[in-house]
Amino acid sequence: MTDTIYDMGLGQTEANYIPITPISFMARTAHVYPDRTAVVYGDVRRSWAETYDRCRRFASALVKRGYGRGDTVSIFATNIPEMYEAHFAVPMSGAVLNAINTRLDAEAVAFILNHAETKVLIVDPELSEVAAQAVKMTGRDDILVLDILDPQFEGGARIGTLSYDDVLAEGDADFMWVPPQSEWDAISLNYTSGTTGNPKGVVYHYRGAHLNALSNIVMWEMGNAPVYLWTLPMFHCNGWCFPWTIAAAAGTAVCLRAVREEPIFELMKTEKVTNFCGASVVLAMLVHAPEDLKKGLQAGIKVLTGGAPPPAIIIEKMEALGFEVTHGYGLTETYGAAVICAWHDEWDVRSTSERAELKARQGVRNLAAEGLMVADPETLAPVPWDGETMGEIFMRGNNIMKGYLKNPSATEKAFRGGWFASGDIGVMHPDGYVQLKDRSKDxxxxxxxxxxxxxxxxxxxxxxxxxxxxxxxxxxxxxxxxxxxxxxxxxxxxxxxxxxxxxxxxxxxxxxxxxxxxxxxxxxxxxxxxxxxxxxxxxxxxxxxx
Missing domain, CATH: 3.30.300.30 (ANL, C-terminal domain)
Structure with a gap:
């Protein structure tokens, strides 16, 4: 390629090019809004300055202990503050974050620890029994196990020689973390559900995490200082990138150990929650909750739903309760919701049921994505935009995984003709909105x-x-x-x-x-x-x- 006049003498320098990273969001917010509440968990309320301080200290301690680029730090925890902090502290050290599904059994956790070559494992006391079994099953004695000490949880056992707080105390609050060597570096590792055999390790890069986190703010119209309730597991696609989104929007992360209707409604009211995410099963739980729990609930709380397609009737009932429902779609391989049902103002005049049917569609690509199509899985020829002809859903863009860890054959199969093959079957409506019809096997x-x-x-x-x-x-x-x-x-x-x-x-x-x-x-x-x-x-x- 021949240089143009715009290339001659105009190179990348430290002044005009820095690899993008979502970790920078916290640094900015802690500087601009140091006293604004960042994390809420029961009696714990920490500001952005305090949270940034803790993340830097933990990152510093990891570096002092010799962990860094290419090392895997796993965390086996519910949606508690330490899980939120890990999304920043681990990448600050240069290491790769692996958040493990809390519903897995010891055998599955052991497989992940070995496959990911985990160096450090952070453990929630609620999951200590399974974690202890898993570590034993790995047959390894080189995993540093750190126990989270949570005074708000009764039970569990210490299984490591050190606690999370012990290591935190080793670090420096003025630790000068640096951006990744490359935006293509791995920031996190997430495992698929593995319903047929061992799960696959999906590798995220910094570029995708940064762009998808910002896209969440714009596509969902979150604005400044949202109060986000953690009903979506942070281990699932790194909480659809929302740990980083909340930091970018200078919002508040309201942590929730267990997804139950009583604390959800209580926190929505007491913390004045503005946003939350959840699968359709969470929406169904709220719709069918006792009426006394719903009393006094403020209108206008935004919910982003994904996972299994939510039935239109559930969306209709949620909106009848005052929630504003947005439908998203994605996979572990796409950093969470890469497709969103962007709303048109002219649809407001439609009937309640018609609006619900429109919202039940998966929608259009988000800002971080570059392509979305429904096509023949063999020829990649797009299907007609008739809302009836079914094909496979394909995506491309910066919010597509690097690939599957140590699995080149699965990676090659997932990428076809410059597209990521989702394995989901859908239709393309005349207005360019995708609607999911099934997994290919379903x-x-x-x-x-x-x-x-x-x-x-x-x-x-x-x-x-x-x-x-x-x-x-x-x-x-x-x-x-x-x-x-x-x-x-x-x-x-x-x-x-x-x-x-x-x-x-x-x-x-x-x-x-x-x-x-x-x-x-x-x-x-x-x-x-x-x-x-x-x-x-x-x-x-x-x-x-x-």
Missing amino acids: IIISGGENISSVEVEDVLFKHPEIMEAAVVARPHEKWGETPCAFVTLKAGATVTEAEVIAYCRQYMAHFKAPKTVIFGPLPKTSTGKVQKFMLREQARALDLQG
Whole structure:
């Protein structure tokens, strides 16, 4: 490439080019708003100056102990202040943060610790038993285990020789952290759910984390000083990058150890919460909560929902309570929500149900993304924008992972023709908005016809006596597969299988309606997604005639 007049003598210097990092957000906010509340957790209230001080001290201590670029620091914790601080302190040291799913068993945690070559493990007392088993199962004695001392939690045991606070005390508050050598350096490592075999380690880079964190503010119209309630696990895609977003917006992180309806509603009122994120199961929990908990709730709290597609009826009921719902979509590989259902003012005049249907769509790419399409998975030819033709959802941009750790074959499979293949099936509407229809493995093929399990679930959620629903394929002797619905009823409901099937047949083509209905609780992951692989196993266990 030949230099132009704009390249000659105009090079990168320390004055005009610094690798971008989301860690700089905290440095700025601590300087501009040192006394503004950064973290709330029970009786703990820390300012941005105090939080920045703690992060620098912990980073300094890690460096003094010899940890740095390329080393993995894992944390196994709920949404408590130490988990929030780790999102800044670990990268400040140059190390890579690995936040571990709190719902995993010891065997899965041990696999992650070995696969990630973890050097330091920070442990929440609530998870100490599983962590102790996992460390033992690694067969290693070189992992530095640090216990979090949480006076607000009763129980747990010390499993390390040092505490988080002990190491914190070793550090210097004036530690001069530096930006990464490259924006392409790894900032964090997140593992997929691993429902079929070992989980894959998804590597995030600084550039993606920085841009996605800023995109959250703009796309969700968060403004300055949002009060964010941590209902979304911080271990899940680094909390969709919101630890860094909150720092950039000079907001307040309201920590929450357990996602239960009582403390959620209480904190919303007492802390004047403005924003929170959560899977559709969290929204359903709030919708069905006792009425006395909802009294006095302020209107206008913004909720960003993702994970399993939320049924339109749940969005409608949330908005009836005064919440402002925005729908996002993404994967671990896309730093969380890379697609967002951007709202149009002209939609305000639509009916309540029409607005809910529009919001149930996944939407358009966010500011950090560069491309979004629905295409044929083999040819990558885009499907017609007709809202009906299904294809695979593909994405590209700075908020796509570096790749899978130590797994070049899986990385190569994920990247095709300059695009990231999501494995999700969707349609493109005439206005350019994507709508998710299924995971590729969840599409039900009955008599040669494709049935979207999401479409059937949307109808089921509209039934007044149904609280939760999931639909999978059940093998059938004649049709190959038929829809099998797993349903959780509201307390005291007595709906029968025949009544559920008849209800569905009123609102969709008869071949799409469930042929089987099974009642009971649904198995879920820690992020609220229904574990459909378990339901598919149950459906396959039924006789083939059905």
